[in-house]
Amino acid sequence: xxxxxxxxxxxxxxxxxxxxxxxxxxxxxxxxxxxxxxxxxxxxxxxxxxxxxxxxxxxxxxxxxxxxxxxxxxxxxxxxxxxxxxxxxxxxxxxxxxxxxxxxxxxxxxxxxxxxxxxxxxxxxxxxxxxxxxxxxxxxxxxxxxxxxxxxxxxx
Amino acid sequence: xxxxxxxxxxxxxxxxxxxxxxxxxxxxxxxxxxxxxxxxxxxxxxxxxxxxxxxxxxxxxxxxxxxxxxxxxxxxxxxxxxxxxxxxxxxxxxxxxxxxxxxxxxxxxxxxxxxxxxxxxxxxxxxxxxxxxxxxxxxxxxxxxxxxxxxxxxxxxxxxxxxxxxxxxxxxxxxxxxxxxxxxxxxxxxxxxxxx
Numbered sequence: 354x355x356x357x358x359x360x361x362x363x364x365x366x367x368x369x370x371x372x373x374x375x376x377x378x379x380x381x382x383x384x385x386x387x388x389x390x391x392x393x394x395x396x397x398x399x400x401x402x403x404x405x406x407x408x409x410x411x412x413x414x415x416x417x418x419x420x421x422x423x424x425x426x427x428x429x430x431x432x433x434x435x436x437x438x439x440x441x442x443x444x445x446x447x448x449x450x451x452x453x454x455x456x457x458x459x460x461x462x463x464x465x466x467x468x469x470x471x472x473x474x475x476x477x478x479x480x481x482x483x484x485x486x487x488x489x490x491x492x493x494x495x496x497x498x499x500x501x502x503x504x505x506x507x508x509x
Numbered sequence: 510x511x512x513x514x515x516x517x518x519x520x521x522x523x524x525x526x527x528x529x530x531x532x533x534x535x536x537x538x539x540x541x542x543x544x545x546x547x548x549x550x551x552x553x554x555x556x557x558x559x560x561x562x563x564x565x566x567x568x569x570x571x572x573x574x575x576x577x578x579x580x581x582x583x584x585x586x587x588x589x590x591x592x593x594x595x596x597x598x599x600x601x602x603x604x605x606x607x608x609x610x611x612x613x614x615x616x617x618x619x620x621x622x623x624x625x626x627x628x629x630x631x632x633x634x635x636x637x638x639x640x641x642x643x644x645x646x647x648x649x650x651x652x653x654x655x656x657x658x659x660x661x662x663x664x665x666x667x668x669x670x671x672x673x674x675x676x677x678x679x680x681x682x683x684x685x686x687x688x689x690x691x692x693x694x695x696x697x698x699x700x701x702x703x704x705x
Binding site: 397 | 579580581582583584586587589590593594621622625626629630654658660662663664668670671672673674689690691
């Protein structure tokens with residue numbers, strides 16, 4: 354029995370990487386939380402995540418907080434007329450029945466004032482605050498500087 | 510019948526006029542789209558070691574040129590990662606392609622460290638950061654746009670807007686084409702391989 358428990362524990366800890374963890378908050382499913390390694394702590398880090406609203410009420414991501422950065426903010430990369438800008442987003446809509454991705458080239462969390470460089474393989478917590486669903490803390494896996502996203506079996 | 514013909518003519522005239530107006534007033538900041546008109550962009554900018562690198566010294570090689578800034582958390586790492594993938598995908602042909610990162614935030618990027626940034630993506634990428642005036646001249650030469658935006662929510666209180674495309678310069682120095690932001694590395698690689 355002990356051996357069985359041990360082997361189950363090992364299997365659970367070995368197979369999915371942290372970024373493939375799924376969190377649930379009410380009607381919301383939150384997964385694929387990841388970040389990129391940074392060179393030192395002077396440049397901002399980034400935070401990406403995928404949110405699915407399985408409910409029938411619209412929600413919105415209105416803030417992020419993390420001990421890893423002094424000033425985490427929501428931003429959106431907008432490419433218009435061949436020019437990329439990165440305006441600050443007050444909130445990111447998560448409409449009922451829809452899937453919203455904070456992903457490269459789109460919405461993202463900008464982690465300004467890093468307390469330490471983000472190192473590949475490490476993880477840090479980020480608290481997400483939603484207008485209706487409230488707050489949840491997710492673990493964010495730091496992938497390589499060159500990563501384009503986590504490699505999860507269920508990833509789109 | 511005559512009335513409707515007249516109407517069509519008037520509409521045609523109006524459309525032509527508005528098209529002409531749109532062309533004439535096309536914002537100059539808009540980077541040029543792929544076009545048949547070749548031009549030869551020029552630069553003379555300091556590299557991370559302080560030496561001046563000129564466009565002419567890269568003749569004979571294709572150049573993949575990207576304008577960005579090292580404080581950029583989203584667009585720049587994504588594109589430089591693609592450049593790194595392209596360079597790895599080229600294998601032995603990689604020596605015929607020179608990737609170049611031109612800073613649109615040169616003063617800060619020199620301070621933060623240009624070489625450690627470009628090296629983290631791929632050691633073949635040359636990072637260049639000139640003076641403000643030199644950077645503006647290079648942007649004009651490449652027909653690209655950049656601007657400083659004050660933003661209290663980002664480090665240093667400002668961010669940079671910039672053209673996020675990758676520009677392909679030919680061995681003769683001619684501007685060949687741009688790869689718009691988000692073009693998959695495989696597509697860029699295939700384009701380069703077809704030219705090598």
